Each structure stands twice: as C-alpha cells, then as structure tokens.
Amino acid sequence: QVQLVQSGAEVKKPGASVKVSCKASGYTFTSYYMHWVRQAPGQGLEWMGIINPSGGSTSYAQKFQGRVTMTRDTSTSTVYMELSSLRSEDTAVYYCAREYSSSSLDYWGQGTLVTVSS
C-alpha cells in the first residue's frame, strides 16, 4: 500500500533552517510528482511547491522563492524540503503529498510539526 512517512517534529530558532524528509513506499517513486503543503496552527492549507522525483525539477510558490529547496534521493525513495531563514510565522505542520492528477493529491504524509521559537 502507498505510504508517505515523514520525519519527526522539529524545534528551531529564528534564522535557522529545517529539513523535513518524506519517504515513499508502495509505488514507483519516480512516476508521481510530490508536493509540499503547510498548515499553520488553526489555519488553512498553503501550497509550497512541487518536485518531480524522476528528474528532480522543481517549482516553488512565489512566497517561498529563495527560502525553500526541494530535493530527492531516488536510491531511498525520499523527498526533502528545506526551509531557511525561519521566522515564527513558519511554525506549522508540513505535509508531503503525492500528486494523482494535475494538483490533486491522493496520498499525504502524516505531517511534521516545525516550531520556530527563540
């Protein structure tokens, strides 16, 4: 069965970086794009970007351009999302999610809580 398993919760200081992993299993890793979506406490969903696990190409939401980097490791079927220059507003649950068809996301990771606090 398809599973996306994310790394554990992180606590970071303002200005630091965080790298969240998402390990995929149960399907051909390189056949489906992967998105990253975040959700601040009590808030809605916010799209961050997408990576093509096959070639590694990426597209990022304009809001995160210059601060986010998405990468993948095909040998371990894992995608990564690194967010730098963290500020308190980046405190959120970060999800990876597999794209089924044009931005519809059929499988989601369990989420990773990133807390930014001094």
Next chain:
Amino acid sequence: QSALTQPPSASGSPGQSVTISCTGTSSDVGGYNYVSWYQQHPGKAPKLMIYEVSKRPSGVPDRFSGSKSGNTASLTVSGLQAEDEADYYCSSYAGSNNFLCVFGTGTKVTVL
C-alpha cells in the same frame, strides 16, 4: 495569487444535504477542470474526496459529489453522517509555475 474563497462554516442535520462553494477566478477554478476537495479531521492529514471537479477516488462514498459553474466550484454532501463533521478545503490547478496549486480558505462542516 489569493486563496480560493469558501464560507467559513456550514451545517446540517443527519440525513440532510450540505453544499459548500469555492470561488476563484478565470486563472484557476474557471480556467481548468482540475478542482479537488479535501476532508480534514482534527489532527489528521487531509483526505482527497473529489478530483477533476466531480470524480471520486476509490473508497469515497457517493454521498460526496462535486460540480463547477464558471469560477465557482461546489461540493455537496448528501445524507449527512456524524463522521462527515470536518474541515473541507477546495483546491485548483492554477497553471503558473510559481503557483501551480491554490487552496481554498476552508469550511467547517458541523453535523447538528
């Protein structure tokens, strides 16, 4: 790019129907037949309920249906059940490299 607009809340009694709207622009909802709907229970990851405006993934009850007219998409939940109480988010493909996907503001559905 702004979030798609949804009503903050909707409610209905068990067995009734509730419809949630999702309003965007011609650059997203109106421009593509790629609207999705997600259900999210507290503390859980979102679950895909509808994709490509009106298609249901395997395992989603046919009580859930989607439609679109112009720049507004809608999700209807018929025969409301207690377990349908959740937050619902729409999303749309937006066609721009820097904004491929835009989500709605979210609607809290309460089963009375």
